[in-house]
Amino acid sequence: MRIVGGANRGLKLAEVGAGDAGAHLRPTSDRVREAIFNLLGGGRFGDPVEGARVLDLFAGTGALALEALSRGAAEAVLVEQGRVGQKLIRENLRLMRREGQARLLAVDATRLPPHAGEAFSLAFLDPPYGRGMGQLALGAALAGGWLTPGAVVVWEEAEPQMPLPGTALLDRRSYGGTWITLLGVEP
Template identity: 45%
Template sequence: MRLVGGDLRGRRLEAPAGRDIRPTSDRTREAVFNILAHAEWAPEIEGIRVLDGFCGTGALGLEALSRGAGHAVFMDQGREALDLVRRNIAALGVGDRSTVLRADALRPPRAQAPCPLVFLDPPYGQGMASKSLTALMERGWCVSGGLAVVETGLEDPFELDLERFDERVYGDTRVYFLRIT
């Protein structure tokens, strides 16, 4: 696993040892960030605050930092994931622009500041995508009118009635680009 763009392009990320953490593939991450760079509906990443919910390795938030995001919040409830993302943050030297938060995205704490760009990559097959995005919106994590990039398994339902800018399939992953309300 490596960062695919920005100032830290090519830098390796530590990958998880077991199967409990499923990182977004380099190919999918590159495609997502290419869409974000060229779509007229996507926010400018430079200087913004992003949330990487169900962060795992932190690859999505770290990719955003590499591409100029001002700050990334990495949220996960798993100790292994949080240890891994902390090591990746330290290895890349972006600790001054990162917050690591042990929290459940289904029951998040109230946000200190909202994020115009939210990445969610919950475990597949558990129906968590809609529920977690709803909880994050209710707890102030999302800027109204901002963008949520949500990954699900191909067969996973996504039931929120939000404006869909785009929807893509990469292997066994479906990626939604949604306007936050």
């Protein structure tokens, strides 16, 4: 698994080891990550990456937020409850030398507390497939003030996802067994 674009292009990231199978992490493949960022960078949605404040829910290894940082995002908060994922995120931030631009939040993404700081303009949502956790996490982010009006949400699942109240469908694409649903947060 590598960073596929931007300033850190080609950097190999730390991944789940053979002894960590119980962590149930499913990192977004390089191919799907590249497709996501090509879609975001195509101009249809402005430039949601450059200078963005990024929220990565169910961050896993942190690959999506790290890819955004490599491509010009200003900062990122990576939400990961699992200890293996937290360790990988810390290691990957160190490898990329981005510790000053990112923060790990070790909480359950489905139970986000109210957010008091500046809201995020780009969010990645990569929950365990088929368990309804994406709806809960996005609902918590919306209710807690984590996302700006106009924010772009990139939701990765095994099935196409429907917009939640307060969001609108921007695009939907299938890449093999992965569906990417892009939502916009309504004003």
